[in-house]
Amino acid sequence: MKIEIKVPQAGESVTEAMISEWFKDNGEQVEKDEAILELETDKANMELNADQGGRLEISVEAGEVVTVGQIIGYIDTAAAGSVAAAPQAPASEAAGTAPESGNQDEKPLSPAVRRVVAEENLDPASIEGSGPGGRILKGDALAAAKTQTAPAAQPATPQPATPQPAAPKAAAPRPATPQPAVSAAGSRVERSVPMSMMRRRIAQRLVQAQHESAILTTFNEVDMSAMMALRARYKEAFEKKHGVRLGFMSFFVKACVEALKFVPEINAAIDGNNIVYRDYQDIGVAVGTEKGLVVPIIRNAGDLSFAGVESTINAYAKKARDGKISLDDLTGGTFTISNGGVYGSLLSTPILNPPQSGILGMHKIEKRPVVVDDQVVVRPMMYLALSYDHRIVDGKGAVTFLVKVKECIEDPARIMLEV
Incomplete structure (x- = not known):
């Protein structure tokens, strides 16, 4: 049978x-x-x-x-x-x-x-x-x-040297050994491999976003001093109590939750001729894998503590590394955060993840001279970028959102007090 x-x-x-x-x-x-x-x-x-x-x-x-x-x-x-x-x-x-x-x-x-x-x-x-x-x-x-080919190239040079002592005059032909390198450098090999299903979907969604949304991007910068000082002060006690490290992402997730409450249209979506507003915040956090970018969702992020956010992110990161991300983990989301700074990006314009109306781009922290109280000081600064769908979000709302995130990061007490 x-x-x-x-x-x-x-x-x-x-x-x-x-x-x-x-x-x-x-x-x-x-x-x-x-x-x-x-x-x-x-x-x-x-x-x-x-x-x-x-x-x-x-x-x-x-x-x-x-x-x-x-x-x-x-x-x-x-x-x-x-x-x-x-x-x-x-x-x-x-x-x-x-x-x-x-x-x-x-x-x-x-x-x-x-x-x-x-x-x-x-x-x-x-x-x-x-x-x-x-x-x-x-x-x-x-x-x-890959790891085998890299070391293999090094022993290749000493090996021809062992026969040389038998004939002293054979030292002259030694310059001939670079020939393989010349041919390798001049090779014009091409290979065609099928695009993975994830990469196909990413390409499809990016084109869809460009065609169906009116995407604009607004920028701001944030002084990371207060947040970094708070994290340094409590990270050991935090990890000891909660069993998870205190990272930057939980601050930004909580800051975005407050900003989404303040500018609800960025947390909304267009459905035909209607606008669907949500009173919850499901935050997608972009995670890079070998096969492409995946965006697992932190459900009800507004109801989670800092430890809850960090635990959820760590669990998703492990599942992504092990290739265990499920469809339920990736389904939904009302807003997305992408951190290009981990790859060294100084500034970028993130693309929307339809049908969401906004995505925040984080970038590399870099020390720069800034003016504080009429004094030039050096501070750890980060550029923030908010890409938004102009069909539902006006420029005023987008700028207000970034200012709110900036205020929460520069004064983390605002997140605790929800002001």
Whole structure:
């Protein structure tokens, strides 16, 4: 009996996905509830488990885009016994390979990973897997290949030097060794790889935002001295009590909550000819991953303490690193904060995340001379940028919002007192 492997429904707005990798080869034995492939949607990745044990028959290869409900393979349950017996013959043939096969059992390799390991001549035992149960993912193998190629280039130069002592006159041909570098520098290699589903979605949303919104950006700058002093004074006590570090982002989340209450249209959205106002603040915090930018949502941020905000951000950051961000984590949001400063950005114009009406851009903290009480002093300054939808937010509201954020950061007591 053959059981169909279909692409599951991953969310209301998700209609297609990409097969990121098969964890088993075509014709291999799979066990019930064993993870057999990874699907990448435009929002998150998900693993698909086998409904029954049997022999895997792959119909659609990794890298292909598939639609919800499409059959991408089968599990032949009738062949379960014969497939399970097949690997035993070669295993008994050579007892000397037993330790090697045992090692593979510890770190089972998917076809995609096996291909990278073979092409790059990697040792699977030396690769640290980031997948469930320590399984090696394709990204882990590619990262290991990069780290291997860098050191490999250095030993290459001393190796030719060992034959040289045998013939003293051979020192003259040494300048010929740079030839590989010349050819590498002059290479014009091009390669085409499919765009990930997340990157496709990002591209689609950015174009959509530009076409459907009247985006304007206003700027201000904020003196970070008071906030940094407060954080330095209480960070140890904060971490000791709450078990989480006190970061800058919680201050900005709480400052934005107060500003959104003060300028409610920035927390609203357009629905046809109506404006939908919200009396809650769901703040999206942009998090960069290897596959692209994701924006998990801090629900009811106005009801959370500083420790609650920091704990939520830390949990999302860990899930993003582990590739465990779910659709529910990314759905909704009334406002977004993006921190380009962690990458060294001094100033930028963030793009809206539809249907939201505003996004705050944080930037690099840089010491600059400023005038305070008619005196020139050096202060840690940050540029802030608010991009907003001019269809619903006027310039006055946008400027007022940034001023409110600035006041809360420069005098953090305002956040506590909600003034």
